[in-house]
Amino acid sequence: xxxxxxxxxxxxxxxxxFGRVATTMGNQMMMVAVGWQMxxxxxxxxxxxxxxxxxxxxxxxxILVVGQVADRYDRRRILSLxxxxxxxxxxxxxxxxxxxxxxxxxxxxxxxxxxxAKAFQMPAQQALSPLLVPAAVLPRALAFNxxxxxxxxxxxxxxxxxxYVAGAQVVYLVAGVMFxxxxxxxxxxxxxxxxxxxREPVTLTSIFAGMTxxxxxxxxxxxxxxxxxxxxxxxxxxxxPIFAKEILHVGPWGLGLLRSAPAVGALAMSLWLVHNPIExxxxxxxFASVAVFGVCMLVFALSTSFLLSLFVLLISxxxxxxSVVIRQSLVQLETPNEMRGRVSAVNSIFIGxxxxxxxxxxxxxxxxxxVVPSVVVGGLGTLAVVAIWMKLFPDLTRREKLVSTPPAxxxxx
Numbered sequence: 001x002x003x004x005x006x007x008x009x010x011x012x013x014x015x016x017x018f019g020r021v022a023t024t025m026g027n028q029m030m031m032v033a034v035g036w037q038m039x040x041x042x043x044x045x046x047x048x049x050x051x052x053x054x055x056x057x058x059x060x061x062x063i064l065v066v067g068q069v070a071d072r073y074d075r076r077r078i079l080s081l082x083x084x085x086x087x088x089x090x091x092x093x094x095x096x097x098x099x100x101x102x103x104x105x106x107x108x109x110x111x112x113x114x115x116x117a118k119a120f121q122m123p124a125q126q127a128l129s130p131l132l133v134p135a136a137v138l139p140r141a142l143a144f145n146x147x148x149x150x151x152x153x154x155x156x157x158x159x160x161x162x163x164y165v166a167g168a169q170v171v172y173l174v175a176g177v178m179f180x181x182x183x184x185x186x187x188x189x190x191x192x193x194x195x196x197x198x199r200e201p202v203t204l205t206s207i208f209a210g211m212t213x214x215x216x217x218x219x220x221x222x223x224x225x226x227x228x229x230x231x232x233x234x235x236x237x238x239x240x241p242i243f244a245k246e247i248l249h250v251g252p253w254g255l256g257l258l259r260s261a262p263a264v265g266a267l268a269m270s271l272w273l274v275h276n277p278i279e280x281x282x283x284x285x286x287f288a289s290v291a292v293f294g295v296c297m298l299v300f301a302l303s304t305s306f307l308l309s310l311f312v313l314l315i316s317x318x319x320x321x322x323s324v325v326i327r328q329s330l331v332q333l334e335t336p337n338e339m340r341g342r343v344s345a346v347n348s349i350f351i352g353x354x355x356x357x358x359x360x361x362x363x364x365x366x367x368x369x370x371v372v373p374s375v376v377v378g379g380l381g382t383l384a385v386v387a388i389w390m391k392l393f394p395d396l397t398r399r400e401k402l403v404s405t406p407p408a409x410x411x412x413x
Contacts, residue, residue: 006137012189013132013141019185020125021148023083026178028156030090030114032259033164033171036252037097038107039241045371047104048241051111058115059122070123079128079186082121083179089113090176097169126328132189139277139329146325147270153263161256213335220335222393223286223327229385230290236297236375243371248306261310262317269321278326283399286326287386292319294382301375 008014038047059066069078093110096102133141160171214220236243244255278285296316303309369377390397 019182021152022178022182024152025156026175029160029175032160033168037168054111055115059119062119075124075128078124082117083183085117087179090172093172094169143273154260157256157259161252164252222396230382261313265314265317266321269318283397286323289319289322291386297379
């Protein structure tokens with residue numbers, strides 16, 4: 001491996017990286033505006049949770065379709081079309097806000113449409129990355145990829161929160177510009193080779209191949225299911241508008257900073273991992289990181305200090321990034337290219353369940369028990385999941401290195 005940053009040797013990966021940063025920024029800006037606008041309209045934790053549910057359900061409904069699409073068609077074109085659809089959705093929200101007919105139902109419909117676009121986008125995006133760098137560089141590339149995404153998560157909410165004072169329509173418009181830039185960057189990605197794609201007949205076996213593969217690879221199953229249950233229980237993103245407004249007593253600018261704080265920690269950790277990849281005791285490091293995340297959620301739930309809340313969210317982001325890079329590297333390195341679309345589709349469901357469905361879980365439990373008890377129970381649930389998973393997947397707990405089998409070949413682009 002030559003040089004301090006080997007990923008810089010692959011220009012197509014860098015174009016993909018910049019496109020992902022742009023689309024992440026756009027999505028984060030939209031989520032700040034959607035969350036604050038929905039809470040202003042309804043004053044309901046339940047409705048904040050419904051936004052996440054509406055984004056998750058399309059991924060669940062389309063799981064058997066999107067994996068096949070990602071494995072059978074050009075992943076670059078799929079990405080470009082999905083992000084172009086997000087441009088149209090953001091412009092629709094601009095129109096609704098300026099026209100004065102924005103309401104709860106409009107926001108929920110827009111969330112469903114975003115969920116459909118992301119359902120096709122995520123498997124193609126995950127499956128494309130390993131084709132752009134050699135397998136030996138992939139863990140660093142994934143860490144660098146994550147650093148870009150986290151930079152977008154930092155900058156996006158902060159910008160969205162600050163420009164919200166000019167109106168939600170301004171946030172949606174700027175987000176649309178970011179999506180347009182991302183679509184152009186994804187379309188410009190080029191291969192130095194033509195990736196092998198299998199156009200096998202669509203059968204029940206091929207449709208369910210991704211699920212079968214994950215079930216047979218216990219390390220992959222344990223890694224992605226850990227993310228599902230730990231973040232599903234421990235996440236509090238959907239409730240941040242309530243914490244900002246009613247507990248910490250800050251405005252949209254404070255909400256933007258709260259949403260950005262985990263990404264600050266994640267960015268710092270991902271930049272560290274680009275140069276210092278985890279090479280030993282990866283299983284124990286992954287479980288310890290998820291446990292730290294759970295403790296941070298407990299402290300956040302009980303905090304009434306804005307600065308303390310920002311700090312523990314920052315630490316939670318760093319811990320989560322550690323586990324994310326390990327989990328994603330395990331999944332990508334143990335999956336052959338012809339299966340990556342279908343495996344990534346299943347993985348996207350797990351990620352979506354932990355994030356969007358987790359937002360619904362947070363909103364629902366907050367409506368039943370109250371905001372603080374909801375997050376406390378979630379943090380305790382995360383710690384319980386770590387303990388149970390270490391017993392259920394002992395080989396994953398004892399895992400020393402990321403690569404246990406020869407990785408699928410990949411060529412630079």
